[in-house]
Amino acid sequence: MEQALTAVLEQCLDDLEAGVLERGSAYRWPALATAGPAARVVVLRELRRAPLRLSVYTDVRTAKVEQLRTDPRAELLFFDRDSLRQLRVAGRVTVHHGDDVARQAWGDRSHLQEDYARLFPPGSPSDADGAGALSGDGFDNFAVLRLDAESLDWLQLSREGHRRARFHAAEAGWDGSWVVP
Numbered sequence: 401m402e403q404a405l406t407a408v409l410e411q412c413l414d415d416l417e418a419g420v421l422e423r424g425s426a427y428r429w430p431a432l433a434t435a436g437p438a439a440r441v442v443v444l445r446e447l448r449r450a451p452l453r454l455s456v457y458t459d460v461r462t463a464k465v466e467q468l469r470t471d472p473r474a475e476l477l478f479f480d481r482d483s484l485r486q487l488r489v490a491g492r493v494t495v496h497h498g499d500d501v502a503r504q505a506w507g508d509r510s511h512l513q514e515d516y517a518r519l520f521p522p523g524s525p526s527d528a529d530g531a532g533a534l535s536g537d538g539f540d541n542f543a544v545l546r547l548d549a550e551s552l553d554w555l556q557l558s559r560e561g562h563r564r565a566r567f568h569a570a571e572a573g574w575d576g577s578w579v580v581p
């Protein structure tokens with residue numbers, strides 16, 4: 401891969417890492433799109449750089465989990481307003497519920513455990529404050545969604561000329577190419 405494309409790819413991975421580590425990062429709050437069509441904002445929780453895998457946490461009773469169990473294809477969409485960059489990470493999601501992956505993530509305490517302890521499933525009718533009754537510690541409802549990335553689509557808007565690159569996961573890393581924005 402040419403040097404400029406390698407630099408773009410490294411920048412993408414650094415940006416995603418910042419999303420996991422920094423609350424103020426634009427990469428912390430992607431939209432997760434699933435076959436519905438359906439999209440919603442989530443928090444980026446974990447990253448493994450190579451092979452690229454991104455994780456988010458959710459309630460196993462949400463619509464997205466049912467959608468992903470029917471069709472595991474998904475995309476995480478990131479938009480950085482300051483740099484006018486869009487990054488789309490597409491791949492397949494594995495739902496981890498009640499297993500070691502979920503247990504380990506549950507223990508990391510970066511999330512509010514009470515969010516998962518609602519008696520009634522997310523989306524159920526509720527009173528105006530939205531709180532609802534609690535039941536158990538929430539682990540039974542907690543799930544980790546791991547997206548194994550198959551492609552990246554990077555777009556940089558700029559007055560000097562927009563640039564767009566695509567990367568596909570290959571045996572030995574990534575294949576990248578420039579495409580028309």
Ligand SMILES: Cc1cc2nc3c(=O)[nH]c(=O)nc-3n(C[C@H](O)[C@H](O)[C@H](O)COP(=O)(O)O)c2cc1C
Nearest residue numbers: 438440441442443456457458459462463464465522
């Ligand atoms: C800033 C923000 C962060 C959110 N983070 C998450 C998250 O990490 N996981 C999650 O399941 N829902 C998160 N949500 C709620 C989702 O956007 C969505 O409303 C909920 O998960 C139900 O989606 P579904 O019915 O399509 O599955 C977040 C919402 C906002 C506004």
